[in-house]
Amino acid sequence: MQLFGRKMPLRAQIGLAIVIINLLAAIFVPVIAPYPEAEVVGRAWAGSSAEHWFGLDNLGRDILSRLLYGARLSIGLSLLITTLSFSMGVFGGFAAAVLGKAADMVLSRIVDLLLSMPALIFAMVVLSVLGTDLIVLIVTISVLDATRIFRVARALAMDIEALDYVEVARLRGEGLWWIVRREILPNAVPPLVAEFGLRFCFTFLFISALSFLGLGIQPPNADWGSMVKDYSALIMLGVPAVFYPAGAIAALTIGINMLVDWLLSINTVRR
């Protein structure tokens, strides 16, 4: 199997398959889900059966259906947040690296300020003050995540900026925007892609933590993180429900990382 004109090793193929399955599930949920996500269809904590493959949850909702709807919400939200935070973080980080000492000072100190507060507590404060609106949730997590991406992007850009080919461009008289776009960005992409995969997974867990505290995704909407929290207590009583959403998170995380590893390896400059 080939992608981008390169042969894919088995690991990458598995990773790609996992990602595609999850994306398909997220897109076609209304068609493939056996039951609506919020409908009570039986007794609470009923075990697996032919009608309910993964059993029922604490309110008697179908776990498989909730898992599928959860995929849509968790993946969609994480993707949106990660994309937003990368746009902000990379833009800010590159700006700090190339605009000179003063700009770097201002931007870095703002980021330090945000980083000095524990992310979860910061998010809790913002969400309790402004309300648990989805938009507020997205913007808050994006900004918090952007601070971490800022640091990665800034360090990367500074490393690349010190190389001779960037100096050549400056000596030629090229503008800053051209240098960033044509010389720095293409060489920063591979490590940023890896970071994207990792950040995407962290965003999942962060949303779930907020959901657990009642500040994230609001019931009856399902997301994998809150499902883990909802079902985890029951593991002591022998109810295996928690393994389904936890397994889904783990599988997607591993799948993304396998794919990202390969993307990185084909992008790495051979020396």
Add this chain to the structure above:
Amino acid sequence: MTNAQTLLTIENLRIEAASQAGGKTVLVDNVSFSLRRGEVLGLIGESGAGKSTIGLSSMNYTRGGCAITGGRIVFDGENILELSEAGNRALRGVRIAYIAQSAAASFNPALTIGRQVCEVAVRHHLVGRAEAAAKAVELFKALELPDPEHFGERYPHQVSGGQLQRAMAAMAMIAEPDLLVFDEPTTALDVTTQVEVLSLFRKLIRERGTAALYITHDLAVVAQIADRILVLRHGKMVEMGAAQDILTAPKEDYTRRLVAEREAATADAFVSEGEGGREAVLTLDAVTASYAALPRVVDTVSLSMARGDTLAIVGESGSGKSTLARVIVGLLPRESGRLMFQGKELSPGLRERSREELRRIQMIYQMPDMALNPKHTLLEIIGRPVEFYLGKSKAEVRARVLELLRQIELPEHFIDRRPTELSGGQKQRVCIARALAAEPDLIICDEVTSALDPLVAEEILALLRRLQERLGLAYLFITHDLSTVRRVANTVAVMRKGKVVAYGKTAEVFSPPYHPYTELLLDSVPEMRPDWLDDVLAARKGRVEATR
């Protein structure tokens, strides 16, 4: 072969590396040699010849991704390829020690030199801590390090590069190994330092009767120290023989080329002087510059060069020669003095210069790897200046790039390749093409050949010369290599500690009467006569102090 005197025997050695495509690349193929106790074998070859790989394999070690896939390595009667990890540990550092090219990268900056020098002996319980320290002092003395009693108390950053390289030799010798592997130990040093370090290494191994593999790309260096020489190319043996025979009567064509190239490097042939009275391209008048809070790096430098001239700035590391190049192009604004380019004064800083002024001065760098963006194709790399300065259309840019590729003698289909698909020499050609694309009047060449193998470097210099003849360019060569100066420059300026100590026609500066520092530099360039080092050391006594 099974002589009691034989210390190391390598038979049909084969080392392979797993390549990206999943296949194998053969790094070392069918190499066999043996080494007697107390003998020094020089391994000579260009980069990629497998010299270091063979050197490391004698310690049963290969770099990541490589493996010894064939042959035998017998050290003192034992096949070391069969050793366990514990056996390897008992061998490495104790019976066979390694001296790397960069001592600075091999020392831990957080520990004192003394502690690191003694580490091997102490860790292997060969001697106690106090005894090891006494031994270290003795070695520091033998290596003529300053204040040997207390030298070990210093940290790596507190001593010079040459001293650190000597400290590494002490580290290697502390356990009294039978075999030393020197991997280009003087390549990163200045020529004047190289002479000292080389002579001390030789003294040390001769006094102690240690056998050694001496890896280097410089025939003249190996001539001073090796009894026999093994010439390698692409992982295969080219020829092996007594040092004298290889140097004076090489059998193989490749060796002959290497020897001829090296002889040309020290020959007293100068570039014919340019005719006088041409328009001045670049004039520096008492230019001074410094980095913040440091003493002047460029101190009242005055130079002048005309169209078609090649001016070489020579000096050792820290002499300010590269800084001078940065001042000329405007990366480091000068503090005072005048910088005239084609009759007009140039602004100190890059940003105040016009695009036209920028176009006329181009620069070529030492490391072509870092000077080319790996994500761009040659069309983009070479075409950008054409588009940027001359405002040509897409079709015109492409036509011009093809023309430039022809000029730098690369095939036209390379236009869509990226730098990662090129060899070092080809990359440097692309850098030249990029500079030419701007149609400049002056090209600053900052150590352009020092990262290249000798034969490739010679080709690059020849190309630059041909281009100069055709296009009437002026070159400013920044270099530490005096043989390059001799071959390309009609004018030379010798720099030391930011000042120009000698300046004039190359033939005059490099002929008596010399400036004492110029003489020291000239004398330090290794020659291929095996008795060169002794002559230099004898001649130098007393004179070194005069120039310090």
